[in-house]
Each structure stands twice: as structure tokens, then as C-alpha cells.
């Protein structure tokens with residue numbers, strides 16, 4: 001029998017033996033910041049606890065999957081009750097109808113939803129549906145946007161791909177990305193009738209945070225309409241966080257297809273894509289575009305997701321946005337007091353943090369974001385925060401996820417830590 005160990009290093013060493021790189025998703029590795037990841041045993045609210053019993057104020061929040069914070073009692077009890085009834089059947093269940101209804105109630109222009117098990121699957125399926133529905137091949141994505149790891153979209157991606165300094169991925173054939181065109185974020189591209197779809201993060205949250213310039217999303221809508229292409233909003237991060245109705249409610253621009261994940265799973269593996277009945281007429285079993293999943297609409301996941309959506313109201317999102325706004329200003333101020341500069345773009349409750357030695361404007365695209373993300377300041381800042389018990393994502397391309405469980409006390413703790421971390425980073 002293998003002895004139980006209690007140090008992060010020991011667990012990570014074991015992980016390295018049996019799991020490639022010791023992690024099940026590269027963003028969790030400490031490759032770009034150095035050091036050994038903490039191994040989490042549990043979470044509660046705004047905090048996680050590692051195998052050594054250290055408690056961290058957590059701004060990772062499973063990269064946005066936990067909007068209520070960890071182990072919310074209502075979610076835990078929905079899961080307990082659900083598990084006792086059986087966890088997967090391969091037949092329709094009430095839970096998937098309830099979650100689909102909850103999504104459509106909030107995203108007012110969406111008429112139907114197909115549930116899947118991850119954001120990657122949601123976007124991959126939406127792209128396939130767009131291609132099948134329009135009988136066209138090309139799609140356009142934006143430099144630095146991340147849409148999961150399906151082959152056709154694994155090009156010029158942000159998040160972990162950018163953290164590792166990769167332009168794309170080995171193993172993705174030229175053929176797989178031959179119909180993927182990449183354009184700079186915040187510039188409306190000129191399309192033609194070969195395009196099935198334009199795929200965009202309505203707020204780019206995988207190159208740290210880049211807000212859409214005024215008119216950008218409206219311009220994409222108009223250009224798609226001009227050539228008969230579909231507009232796909234990848235709302236895996238923005239969905240049910242930016243506003244309950246997502247980017248459509250926030251910006252007033254309606255896409256043809258929506259992709260969701262993270263929040264709608266309440267911490268369990270769920271994704272979804274939504275659209276109109278007319279477009280879904282092309283999807284199997286109604287139409288010729290095939291898409292499927294053994295665990296799609298899983299009862300436990302839908303129970304968690306529906307519970308979360310029932311607990312997050314418009315006033316919660318408004319309160320969270322106001323809290324984040326004040327926090328972002330205070331964060332920039334305290335880092336400045338410590339002798340560094342911080343650019344803290346925010347859109348609703350989404351918060352970015354770029355560190356700089358000199359005053360810098362908020363990035364408007366991937367090229368500008370990279371200059372700030374790769375300037376070497378994040379690494380010492382990240383470790384100084386971690387040493388003080390504040391966990392940020394171990395990569396400069398991620399945003400800070402502030403959950404509804406992060407109260408004034410937690411945010412004050414983060415500000416105090418940030419001041420000291422900025423002093424440390426400035427000296428490096």
C-alpha cells in the first residue's frame with residue numbers, strides 16, 4: 001500500500017509519476033510561474049485548503065466555474081439528494097429540462113439548448129452546427145481568444161496555450177485548421193460568402209481581460225448579416241456572470257448561437273450551446289448535423305447548475321460588479337503606492353490585472369496584452385501573493401475570478417497582500 005503523504009511536494013511528485021506534467025489541465029501547472037502547485041483537498045466559499053492544511057483566499061474559483069464560491073450548502077444538498085437517485089441513465093430526465101428552461105428564461109433570444117459536458121464540446125458542436133446549417137466551411141476566430149481544445153479552434157489561443165508560449169498545438173493537422181481564419185480582436189473583419197460563422201468571446205477573458213471596443217460586437221453582427229454568416233458568442237466565461245442574460249443583455253447584441261459552460265454546471269462538468277429553433281432544425285435527431293454524449297444532461301450536473309442559477313439574481317450580479325469595480329480601483333492604487341503600475345480593466349464583475357513598470361493603457365488586442373503578460377512581473381507577484389495565502393491563477397493570461405462569497409474582508413485581505421507583492425515584484 002502507498003503511504004499517505006501530506007506535503008504538496010510529495011503529492012505533486014506522485015502526480016508527476018502517473019499524470020503527464022502532474023496536472024489534468026496545463027493551466028494548473030506552475031510552468032509559467034515556477035514552483036510546485038498546491039494540491040487542494042477542499043474548498044469553502046472564497047477559500048481553498050491544501051493537503052498541508054494551508055488556507056488560501058481563492059481567485060481561481062475553478063477558472064470561473066464557481067460563482068457562489070466553493071461548496072455552497074444548497075449545491076451540496078442538491079448533489080446529495082441527486083446522487084441518491086442515481087447519477088446517469090441514458091434516458092431523458094426532468095433535470096435537463098429544468099436547466100434548459102433556466103438558461104432560456106435568462107438568455108431571452110435563445111429558444112433551445114443542447115447540453116454537453118464541457119465548454120470545449122459546446123463550442124466544437126456550435127461550430128459544427130454553424131457549418132452544417134450554412135453549408136459553408138470557413139470560420140473566423142480572434143487572436144488570443146480561447147475556445148477550448150478542439151482541433152479547428154486550437155490556433156492563436158489565449159489561456160494555457162499563451163502561457164506556454166505556443167502558437168497552437170502539435171498534433172493539429174494543417175487540414176484541421178485550414179478553414180479557421182484568425183483576425184485581431186477589436187477590428188471588424190471583412191467577410192465573404194465562404195464564412196459559416198464568426199466566433200468571438202464577447203469580452204476576451206483568456207488574454208487576461210480585453211474589453212470589446214465600442215461598436216466591435218455591433219460591427220460583427222452587421223458583417224455576419226451582410227454575408228449570411230452566423231455569429232457565435234462563446235460565453236463560457238461571460239455567461240450568467242457578466243449579466244444573467246449574458247453578453248446580449250449587457251451589450252445589446254444578439255448572436256445566432258451561444259456557447260456556455262462553467263457557471264451553468266455549478267462546479268460539475270457541463271457545457272451547453274443555444275440557438276433558435278430554425279438553426280436547431282439542422283441538429284440531430286431533427287437534422288443532419290450529428291452531435292451526442294453519454295453523459296450529456298447528466299442529472300447531478302444539471303441539479304448543481306439549476307441550483308446555482310436559482311440562487312443568482314440580477315441584484316447579485318449588480319452587487320458583485322460594484323464590489324469588483326471598487327476593488328479594481330483599490331488594487332491599482334495599492335500597487336501604484338508600492339511603486340509598480342497595474343492596469344485593472346473590468347467589465348461587469350470580470351476583472352483583469354496586468355502589471356507594468358510604467359504607466360500603460362488597457363490592452364485592446366492580444367499583441368498588446370502579450371507585452372504586459374510577458375514582462376516578467378507576474379511571476380514574483382504571484383508567488384508573493386501565494387506566500388501570503390492569496391491564490392491567483394498560475395499564469396498571467398487568466399483573469400481574477402471574484403465570487404459572490406468574496407466579501408469586504410476577503411477583498412481587503414487581497415489588497416494588503418497585493419501591496420507587499422508589488423513591492424517584491426518591483427525589486428526583481
Ligand SMILES: Cc1ncc(COP(=O)(O)O)c(C=O)c1O
Pocket residue numbers: 063118119120121123146147148149159201206234235236237261262271
Ligand atoms: C471562453 C472559453 N471557451 C471555451 C472554454 C473551454 O471550456 P472547457 O475548459 O470547459 O472545455 C473555455 C475554458 O476556459 C473558455 O474560457
